[in-house]
Amino acid sequence: MSKVSIVVPCFNQEAFIAEALESVLRQSYSDWECIIVNDGSTDGSEAIIERYAKKERRFLSLAKENGGVAAARNFGFARASGALFVPLDGDDKLHPDFLQRAVGCFTAHPDTDLVHTKTKRFGESRKVWRLPEYSYEKLLWQNMIVNTTMYRREAFLHAGGYSSEMVYGFEDWEFYVRLLSPQSKVRFIDAPLYLYRIKKSSRSTELVQLGKVEESHRLIYERNRPLYEQYTANPISVFGKRMKDFAPSYTARYKRQARYVHAAYGAVIAGLLGVGILLVR
Secondary structure (H helix, E strand, O other), X not given: OOOEEXXXXXXXXXOOHHHHHHHHHOOOOOOEEEEEEEEOOOOXXXXXXXXXXXXXXXXXXXXXXXXXXXXXXXXXXXXXXOXXXXXXOOXXXXXXXXXXXXXXXXXXXXXXXXXXXXXXXXXXXOOEEOOOOOOHHHHOOOOOOOOOOEEEHHHHHHHOXXXXXXXXXXXXXXXXXXXXXXXXXXXXXXXEEEEEEEOOOOHHHHHHHHOOHHHHHHHHHHHOHHHHHHHHOOHHHHHHHHHHHHHHHHHHHHHHHHHHHHHHHHHHHHHHXXXXXXXXX
Protein backbone atom coordinates (compact mmCIF):
# COMPACT_ATOMS: atom_id res chain seq x y z
CA MET A 1 0.00 0.00 0.00
CA SER A 2 1.37 3.43 -0.97
CA LYS A 3 0.74 6.76 0.67
CA VAL A 4 -0.91 9.28 -1.66
CA SER A 5 -0.28 13.03 -1.48
CA ILE A 6 -3.13 15.17 -2.82
CA VAL A 7 -2.43 18.85 -3.46
CA VAL A 8 -5.38 21.25 -3.71
CA PRO A 9 -4.56 24.81 -4.84
CA CYS A 10 -7.22 27.29 -3.76
CA PHE A 11 -7.67 30.83 -4.99
CA ASN A 12 -10.99 32.39 -4.03
CA GLN A 13 -12.90 29.09 -4.04
CA GLU A 14 -15.03 29.88 -1.00
CA ALA A 15 -18.15 28.52 -2.71
CA PHE A 16 -16.57 25.18 -3.71
CA ILE A 17 -13.54 24.26 -1.58
CA ALA A 18 -15.58 22.45 1.08
CA GLU A 19 -17.04 20.11 -1.56
CA ALA A 20 -13.56 19.32 -2.87
CA LEU A 21 -12.24 18.52 0.61
CA GLU A 22 -15.32 16.49 1.52
CA SER A 23 -14.70 14.34 -1.57
CA VAL A 24 -11.19 13.65 -0.24
CA LEU A 25 -12.54 12.78 3.22
CA ARG A 26 -14.90 10.22 1.67
CA GLN A 27 -12.18 8.23 -0.07
CA SER A 28 -12.39 4.47 0.44
CA TYR A 29 -8.57 4.44 0.44
CA SER A 30 -7.31 5.80 3.75
CA ASP A 31 -3.53 6.21 3.36
CA TRP A 32 -3.48 9.78 2.10
CA GLU A 33 -2.48 13.30 3.03
CA CYS A 34 -4.11 16.38 1.53
CA ILE A 35 -2.10 19.57 1.27
CA ILE A 36 -4.31 22.61 0.69
CA VAL A 37 -2.46 25.62 -0.68
CA ASN A 38 -4.24 28.91 -0.11
CA ASP A 39 -2.89 30.84 -3.09
CA GLY A 40 -3.51 34.36 -1.80
CA SER A 41 -7.30 34.09 -1.52
CA THR A 42 -9.15 37.28 -0.63
CA ASP A 43 -12.54 35.69 0.10
CA GLY A 44 -13.56 33.34 2.90
CA SER A 45 -11.57 30.34 1.66
CA GLU A 46 -8.98 30.51 4.45
CA ALA A 47 -11.52 29.98 7.24
CA ILE A 48 -12.96 26.92 5.49
CA ILE A 49 -9.51 25.44 4.88
CA GLU A 50 -8.50 25.95 8.52
CA ARG A 51 -11.71 24.29 9.70
CA TYR A 52 -10.90 21.13 7.75
CA ALA A 53 -7.26 21.16 8.89
CA LYS A 54 -8.41 21.24 12.52
CA LYS A 55 -11.02 18.52 11.95
CA GLU A 56 -8.80 15.99 10.16
CA ARG A 57 -5.06 15.49 10.83
CA ARG A 58 -4.46 14.27 7.25
CA PHE A 59 -5.23 17.79 5.98
CA LEU A 60 -2.36 20.27 5.94
CA SER A 61 -3.03 23.96 5.38
CA LEU A 62 -0.38 26.09 3.67
CA ALA A 63 -0.52 29.67 2.43
CA LYS A 64 1.45 31.69 -0.10
CA GLU A 65 1.15 34.85 -2.16
CA ASN A 66 -0.90 34.44 -5.31
CA GLY A 67 1.25 32.99 -8.08
CA GLY A 68 -1.03 30.80 -10.14
CA VAL A 69 -2.10 27.17 -10.05
CA ALA A 70 1.23 25.73 -11.31
CA ALA A 71 3.28 27.49 -8.61
CA ALA A 72 0.72 26.49 -5.97
CA ARG A 73 0.90 22.81 -6.95
CA ASN A 74 4.71 22.88 -6.85
CA PHE A 75 4.59 24.58 -3.45
CA GLY A 76 2.35 21.85 -2.09
CA PHE A 77 4.15 18.87 -3.61
CA ALA A 78 7.48 20.18 -2.30
CA ARG A 79 6.12 19.44 1.18
CA ALA A 80 4.47 16.13 0.29
CA SER A 81 5.58 12.82 1.79
CA GLY A 82 3.62 10.35 -0.34
CA ALA A 83 4.97 8.00 -3.00
CA LEU A 84 2.11 8.86 -5.35
CA PHE A 85 0.88 12.36 -6.26
CA VAL A 86 -2.61 13.59 -7.18
CA PRO A 87 -3.42 17.23 -8.12
CA LEU A 88 -7.00 18.35 -7.46
CA ASP A 89 -8.37 21.83 -8.17
CA GLY A 90 -10.32 23.52 -5.41
CA ASP A 91 -13.62 23.46 -7.31
CA ASP A 92 -13.52 19.83 -8.51
CA LYS A 93 -14.21 16.52 -6.74
CA LEU A 94 -13.06 12.90 -6.55
CA HIS A 95 -15.33 9.87 -6.66
CA PRO A 96 -14.99 7.93 -3.36
CA ASP A 97 -13.10 5.13 -5.14
CA PHE A 98 -10.68 7.31 -7.13
CA LEU A 99 -7.65 6.67 -4.91
CA GLN A 100 -8.44 3.00 -4.30
CA ARG A 101 -8.72 2.14 -7.96
CA ALA A 102 -5.81 4.32 -9.12
CA VAL A 103 -3.45 2.88 -6.49
CA GLY A 104 -4.71 -0.54 -7.54
CA CYS A 105 -3.39 0.11 -11.06
CA PHE A 106 0.08 0.88 -9.73
CA THR A 107 -0.03 -2.23 -7.54
CA ALA A 108 -1.25 -4.57 -10.29
CA HIS A 109 1.04 -3.03 -12.94
CA PRO A 110 4.32 -1.90 -11.32
CA ASP A 111 5.53 -0.41 -14.63
CA THR A 112 2.71 2.18 -14.58
CA ASP A 113 3.78 5.81 -14.95
CA LEU A 114 0.41 7.57 -14.82
CA VAL A 115 -3.23 6.67 -14.20
CA HIS A 116 -6.15 8.72 -15.47
CA THR A 117 -9.86 8.01 -15.39
CA LYS A 118 -13.02 8.82 -17.26
CA THR A 119 -14.29 12.26 -16.29
CA LYS A 120 -17.82 13.39 -15.56
CA ARG A 121 -18.85 17.02 -15.69
CA PHE A 122 -21.09 18.49 -13.01
CA GLY A 123 -22.54 21.91 -12.34
CA GLU A 124 -23.67 23.65 -15.54
CA SER A 125 -23.24 20.37 -17.47
CA ARG A 126 -23.57 16.75 -16.37
CA LYS A 127 -22.20 14.89 -19.37
CA VAL A 128 -19.31 12.44 -19.44
CA TRP A 129 -16.23 14.10 -20.95
CA ARG A 130 -15.31 12.25 -24.14
CA LEU A 131 -11.59 12.53 -24.92
CA PRO A 132 -9.44 10.85 -27.60
CA GLU A 133 -7.57 7.68 -26.67
CA TYR A 134 -4.07 8.41 -25.34
CA SER A 135 -0.84 8.09 -27.22
CA TYR A 136 2.26 10.17 -26.55
CA GLU A 137 2.56 11.33 -30.14
CA LYS A 138 -1.03 12.57 -30.11
CA LEU A 139 -0.43 14.21 -26.72
CA LEU A 140 2.09 16.55 -28.33
CA TRP A 141 -0.72 18.05 -30.46
CA GLN A 142 -3.78 17.77 -28.26
CA ASN A 143 -4.19 17.07 -24.56
CA MET A 144 -6.38 14.06 -23.81
CA ILE A 145 -5.41 13.71 -20.12
CA VAL A 146 -7.33 15.75 -17.55
CA ASN A 147 -5.54 17.71 -14.82
CA THR A 148 -6.43 15.28 -12.00
CA THR A 149 -4.43 12.08 -12.41
CA MET A 150 -2.06 9.94 -10.32
CA TYR A 151 1.66 9.69 -10.98
CA ARG A 152 4.83 8.81 -9.10
CA ARG A 153 6.71 11.20 -6.85
CA GLU A 154 10.00 10.39 -8.60
CA ALA A 155 8.52 11.21 -12.01
CA PHE A 156 7.28 14.59 -10.75
CA LEU A 157 10.72 15.46 -9.39
CA HIS A 158 12.49 14.26 -12.53
CA ALA A 159 10.19 16.40 -14.71
CA GLY A 160 10.80 19.44 -12.52
CA GLY A 161 7.16 19.93 -11.55
CA TYR A 162 4.71 22.26 -13.24
CA SER A 163 5.97 25.28 -15.14
CA SER A 164 5.08 28.53 -13.34
CA GLU A 165 5.65 30.20 -16.72
CA MET A 166 2.33 28.71 -17.87
CA VAL A 167 0.23 31.44 -16.27
CA TYR A 168 -2.43 31.37 -19.02
CA GLY A 169 -3.51 27.77 -18.51
CA PHE A 170 -2.63 24.42 -20.11
CA GLU A 171 0.02 23.94 -17.39
CA ASP A 172 -1.14 20.33 -16.99
CA TRP A 173 -0.72 19.60 -20.71
CA GLU A 174 2.79 21.08 -20.77
CA PHE A 175 3.64 19.07 -17.64
CA TYR A 176 2.46 15.79 -19.18
CA VAL A 177 4.57 16.43 -22.29
CA ARG A 178 7.65 16.52 -20.01
CA LEU A 179 6.49 13.89 -17.50
CA LEU A 180 5.79 11.22 -20.11
CA SER A 181 7.57 9.76 -23.12
CA PRO A 182 6.73 7.34 -25.95
CA GLN A 183 7.81 4.50 -23.62
CA SER A 184 5.62 5.56 -20.68
CA LYS A 185 2.88 3.21 -19.45
CA VAL A 186 -0.34 5.20 -19.09
CA ARG A 187 -3.31 3.31 -17.65
CA PHE A 188 -6.93 4.39 -18.13
CA ILE A 189 -9.76 3.49 -15.75
CA ASP A 190 -12.99 3.40 -17.72
CA ALA A 191 -15.17 4.79 -14.93
CA PRO A 192 -16.08 8.43 -14.14
CA LEU A 193 -13.97 8.78 -10.99
CA TYR A 194 -12.95 12.42 -11.54
CA LEU A 195 -15.68 15.06 -11.33
CA TYR A 196 -14.97 18.29 -13.21
CA ARG A 197 -17.06 21.34 -12.36
CA ILE A 198 -18.51 23.34 -15.25
CA LYS A 199 -19.28 26.98 -14.44
CA LYS A 200 -20.80 29.75 -16.52
CA SER A 201 -17.50 31.59 -16.21
CA SER A 202 -14.25 29.69 -15.63
CA ARG A 203 -10.53 30.16 -16.06
CA SER A 204 -10.72 28.34 -19.42
CA THR A 205 -13.50 30.52 -20.82
CA GLU A 206 -11.76 33.67 -19.59
CA LEU A 207 -8.53 32.65 -21.34
CA VAL A 208 -10.39 32.12 -24.61
CA GLN A 209 -12.07 35.50 -24.28
CA LEU A 210 -8.73 37.17 -23.56
CA GLY A 211 -7.07 35.48 -26.53
CA LYS A 212 -4.44 33.78 -24.35
CA VAL A 213 -4.86 30.24 -25.68
CA GLU A 214 -2.41 30.81 -28.54
CA GLU A 215 0.18 32.14 -26.09
CA SER A 216 -0.09 28.97 -24.01
CA HIS A 217 0.29 26.82 -27.13
CA ARG A 218 3.40 28.80 -28.09
CA LEU A 219 4.90 28.24 -24.63
CA ILE A 220 4.28 24.50 -24.78
CA TYR A 221 6.15 24.39 -28.09
CA GLU A 222 8.99 26.67 -27.00
CA ARG A 223 9.57 24.85 -23.72
CA ASN A 224 9.67 21.47 -25.50
CA ARG A 225 11.03 22.42 -28.91
CA PRO A 226 13.35 19.38 -29.29
CA LEU A 227 10.39 17.03 -28.87
CA TYR A 228 8.46 18.78 -31.63
CA GLU A 229 11.33 19.30 -34.08
CA GLN A 230 11.42 15.60 -34.96
CA TYR A 231 7.89 16.00 -36.34
CA THR A 232 8.04 19.47 -37.89
CA ALA A 233 10.55 18.49 -40.58
CA ASN A 234 7.55 17.26 -42.56
CA PRO A 235 4.51 19.20 -41.25
CA ILE A 236 2.23 18.13 -44.11
CA SER A 237 2.64 14.47 -43.22
CA VAL A 238 2.15 15.22 -39.52
CA PHE A 239 -1.03 17.18 -40.25
CA GLY A 240 -2.44 14.27 -42.24
CA LYS A 241 -1.70 11.76 -39.49
CA ARG A 242 -3.19 13.97 -36.80
CA MET A 243 -6.36 14.44 -38.85
CA LYS A 244 -6.74 10.66 -39.01
CA ASP A 245 -6.13 10.42 -35.27
CA PHE A 246 -8.60 13.06 -34.16
CA ALA A 247 -11.24 13.02 -36.93
CA PRO A 248 -13.04 9.92 -35.53
CA SER A 249 -13.76 11.65 -32.23
CA TYR A 250 -15.13 14.72 -33.97
CA THR A 251 -17.13 12.57 -36.39
CA ALA A 252 -18.63 10.63 -33.48
CA ARG A 253 -19.56 13.90 -31.77
CA TYR A 254 -21.25 15.11 -34.97
CA LYS A 255 -23.21 11.87 -35.28
CA ARG A 256 -24.42 12.16 -31.67
CA GLN A 257 -25.50 15.76 -32.24
CA ALA A 258 -27.28 14.75 -35.46
CA ARG A 259 -29.16 12.00 -33.61
CA TYR A 260 -30.28 14.48 -30.94
CA VAL A 261 -31.46 16.93 -33.61
CA HIS A 262 -33.34 14.23 -35.52
CA ALA A 263 -34.95 12.96 -32.32
CA ALA A 264 -36.05 16.47 -31.36
CA TYR A 265 -37.34 17.08 -34.89
CA GLY A 266 -39.32 13.83 -34.76
CA ALA A 267 -40.83 14.80 -31.40
CA VAL A 268 -41.91 18.20 -32.78
CA ILE A 269 -43.52 16.59 -35.85
CA ALA A 270 -45.31 14.04 -33.68
CA GLY A 271 -46.56 16.83 -31.46
CA LEU A 272 -47.84 18.84 -34.41
CA LEU A 273 -49.58 15.81 -35.87
CA GLY A 274 -51.21 15.17 -32.51
CA VAL A 275 -52.46 18.74 -32.33
CA GLY A 276 -53.78 18.45 -35.91
CA ILE A 277 -55.71 15.30 -35.07
CA LEU A 278 -57.29 16.97 -32.05
CA LEU A 279 -58.32 19.97 -34.14
CA VAL A 280 -59.91 17.74 -36.75
CA ARG A 281 -61.91 16.03 -34.06
